[in-house]
Amino acid sequence: xxxxxxxxxxxxxxxxxxxxxxxxxxxxxxxxxxxxxxxxxxxxxxxxxxxxxxxxxxxxxxxxxxxxxxxxxxxxxxxxxxxxxxxxxxxxxxxxxxxx
Numbered sequence: 001x002x003x004x005x006x007x008x009x010x011x012x013x014x015x016x017x018x019x020x021x022x023x024x025x026x027x028x029x030x031x032x033x034x035x036x037x038x039x040x041x042x043x044x045x046x047x048x049x050x051x052x053x054x055x056x057x058x059x060x061x062x063x064x065x066x067x068x069x070x071x072x073x074x075x076x077x078x079x080x081x082x083x084x085x086x087x088x089x090x091x092x093x094x095x096x097x098x099x100x
Contacts, residue, residue: 002033002034003035003036003081003085004064005023005035005060005061006037006039006040006061006062007023007037007038007058007059007060008040008057009041009057011041013057015071016057018058019060019071022071023077025074026074026078030082030085034085035085052065056069060077
């Protein structure tokens with residue numbers, strides 16, 4: 001019942017640090033069981049970043065889809081995360097009902 005969030009960053013990027021801290025704060029508020037996240041260093045995972053369409057940092061992908069190509073406001077990020085959490089919960093609920 002969790003979503004996968006990836007923060008694409010590059011070394012020395014101050015906006016990337018801000019994106020990471022913003023995400024950490026939201027994860028603490030929502031609970032780690034809802035949001036599973038990791039930081040992706042684009043220098044180490046360049047092919048993966050390019051495959052998602054990342055052209056600059058910070059960028060944020062949710063469940064394998066590039067959602068933000070630059071640092072979003074806290075409100076926009078929280079809204080997008082909540083939307084994906086609800087979609088995941090609805091999908092799992094439907095899946096359980098079909099299996100019952």
